[in-house]
Amino acid sequence: MNLALLFxxxxxxxxxxxxxxxxxxxxxxxxxxNTIKFLPVLFGSYCVFIPLIKILEKSKLDxxxxxxxxxxxxxxxxxxxxxxxxxxxxxxxxxxxGIGGASTPSGLKAMEEMTSKKNKIMLVVIxxxxxxxxxxxxxxxxxxxxxxxxxxxxxxxxxxxxxxxGVVLVRVLVKE
Amino acid sequence: xxxxxPVILLSSFVLALVKRVSFYxxxxxxxxxxxxxxxxLCPNLVAVFMAISLMQASGLSSMLAxxxxxxxxxxxxxxxxxxxxxxxxxxxxxxxxxxxxxxxxYGVDSYLSVSASIIxxxxxxxxxxxxxxxxxxRDKKTGLAIPITLFASFIxxxxxxxxxxxxx
Numbered sequence: 001m002n003l004a005l006l007f008x009x010x011x012x013x014x015x016x017x018x019x020x021x022x023x024x025x026x027x028x029x030x031x032x033x034n035t036i037k038f039l040p041v042l043f044g045s046y047c048v049f050i051p052l053i054k055i056l057e058k059s060k061l062d063x064x065x066x067x068x069x070x071x072x073x074x075x076x077x078x079x080x081x082x083x084x085x086x087x088x089x090x091x092x093x094x095x096x097x098g099i100g101g102a103s104t105p106s107g108l109k110a111m112e113e114m115t116s117k118k119n120k121i122m123l124v125v126i127x128x129x130x131x132x133x134x135x136x137x138x139x140x141x142x143x144x145x146x147x148x149x150x151x152x153x154x155x156x157x158x159x160x161x162x163x164x165x166g167v168v169l170v171r172v173l174v175k176e
Numbered sequence: 177x178x179x180x181x182p183v184i185l186l187s188s189f190v191l192a193l194v195k196r197v198s199f200y201x202x203x204x205x206x207x208x209x210x211x212x213x214x215x216x217l218c219p220n221l222v223a224v225f226m227a228i229s230l231m232q233a234s235g236l237s238s239m240l241a242x243x244x245x246x247x248x249x250x251x252x253x254x255x256x257x258x259x260x261x262x263x264x265x266x267x268x269x270x271x272x273x274x275x276x277x278x279x280x281x282y283g284v285d286s287y288l289s290v291s292a293s294i295i296x297x298x299x300x301x302x303x304x305x306x307x308x309x310x311x312x313x314r315d316k317k318t319g320l321a322i323p324i325t326l327f328a329s330f331i332x333x334x335x336x337x338x339x340x341x342x343x344x
Binding site: 004005008009011012013015016019023027028030031032034035038039041042043046047048050051052053054055056058059060061104107108111112117120121123124125127128129130134135137138139141142143145146147148149150151152154155156157158159161162163165166169170173174 | 181185188191192197202203205206217218221229230231236273277280284296300305308309310311312315318319320321324328332335336339340
């Protein structure tokens with residue numbers, strides 16, 4: 001990220017200085033101005049959805065969902081300790097509910113408890129494929145701009161597809 | 177479909193009532209987190225918004241887009257989404273900044289914006305997640321984790337653009 005950004009800043013500055021040197025500083029100022037315009041939308045979206053997540057956490061909904069999906073976990077991550085399955089179920093259910101902050105600790109604990117390298121890679125792949133049911137920030141950003149087209153169902157379809165591809169590839173390609 | 181999110185919000189309020197969760201505390205704690213998170217992201221956002229601004233003004237953006245456009249055309253991906261596709265696995269706040277600038281340039285319900293939204297909503301900051309999960313591991317080799325997720329996500333991008341073409 002560091003190098004990529006530096007590359008962009010240098011190459012673009014050179015290109016701008018060749019074309020129109022007076023515009024370099026206004027261009028940079030435009031960037032910070034755009035950020036300030038965007039902050040209310042971002043803040044607003046977090047203000048709506050983070051309290052919602054707090055309520056879900058406090059009402060232990062993630063734990064009830066974890067119980068529901070535990071059979072799925074035994075199929076995805078075979079031959080692990082019982083304590084690992086508790087963390088795995090919580091990780092998967094918090095991911096689905098979009099409680100990112102709560103899914104990382106349980107995921108890391110599951111990584112510690114699991115013995116199979118293949119299962120560890122499976123967990124990381126599933127977590128990297130964004131399996132949340134509602135992409136809250138995108139939904140709020142679109143709502144703020146008065147969008148009429150729904151993206152929740154399409155996103156869910158694509159996420160489901162990529163997760164299935166990921167799981168199958170880990171199963172087939174990764175060796176124990 | 178426009179009922180979905182409002183109904184989920186309402187359900188969470190009812191859930192607070194049924195499960196006797198203190199509602200006011202949940203709100204204020206959540207908003208405090210929201211405030212801190214927004215402030216925490218602010219420097220990253222400015223850095224990326226400046227980069228976006230530089231790339232557009234210098235013409236680097238359109239140069240890169242033209243470079244990949246033959247391959248992207250073949251896969252049905254609009255060339256304007258190149259930056260988002262590259263940045264998405266690397267940086268969450270950065271890709272949010274890009275998404276916002278795509279909305280501002282093309283309009284929120286345009287084909288490009290809808291494709292970008294689905295891509296954003298169905299993919300993750302892969303490198304960050306893999307890094308965090310393997311941090312505590314003695315065996316740091318991530319093996320096929322990154323190639324598999326990148327491949328699956330790229331298929332997701334192609335499908336997202338195809339779906340967007342149907343619904344817009």
